[in-house]
Amino acid sequence: MQNIVLVDENDNVIGSETKEKCHDGKGILHRAFSVFIFNNKNQLLIHQRSGSKRLWPLYWSNTCCSHPSQNETYEEAGERRLKEELGISCPLKFLYKFQYQVPFKDIGSENEMCTVLIGKCDENPSSDPEEIADWKFIDLNELQKNIAENPDKYTPWFKMELERLLRDHRKDIGLE
Numbered sequence: 001m002q003n004i005v006l007v008d009e010n011d012n013v014i015g016s017e018t019k020e021k022c023h024d025g026k027g028i029l030h031r032a033f034s035v036f037i038f039n040n041k042n043q044l045l046i047h048q049r050s051g052s053k054r055l056w057p058l059y060w061s062n063t064c065c066s067h068p069s070q071n072e073t074y075e076e077a078g079e080r081r082l083k084e085e086l087g088i089s090c091p092l093k094f095l096y097k098f099q100y101q102v103p104f105k106d107i108g109s110e111n112e113m114c115t116v117l118i119g120k121c122d123e124n125p126s127s128d129p130e131e132i133a134d135w136k137f138i139d140l141n142e143l144q145k146n147i148a149e150n151p152d153k154y155t156p157w158f159k160m161e162l163e164r165l166l167r168d169h170r171k172d173i174g175l176e
Contacts, residue, residue, distance in 0.1 A: 027111030043137040087126035
């Protein structure tokens with residue numbers, strides 16, 4: 001198991017630690033990324049996290065989320081994990097970076113410096129069941145309605161990121 005990159009609040013590398021320790025208690029601030037893939041109908045590819053995930057099992061989330069390795073750019077890491085988790089590939093574009101910390105019950109927490117990446121792809125995924133229980137392309141209006149009606153079925157970072165995408169990055173995702 002590869003260690004996760006630890007960072008300070010300015011995303012400067014300060015070390016590395018195991019994935020488990022990074023997510024224990026309140027978590028240790030580390031690098032992460034979230035990928036949003038849209039198809040040519042401007043539907044978003046979302047996935048349901050595997051039931052074997054320690055944090056937020058079986059919750060719906062954005063296309064792909066993970067952690068870059070020590071010598072990877074966020075874009076390289078995102079493209080690698082898209083291939084590993086979903087069997088798809090496309091170039092990714094950096095949108096923004098933000099920091100958040102969210103606990104999951106009494107099990108652990110996310111404490112991440114997270115980079116949000118977007119891409120376009122019409123391939124149907126071939127998902128890794130260790131990572132993904134289900135997936136679907138969904139219209140953004142339908143997704144917003146589902147989140148409003150069932151907020152507890154979606155990961156907290158996904159809801160934060162989607163809100164900012166729809167507020168600040170409408171042109172980047174093809175809505176303007």
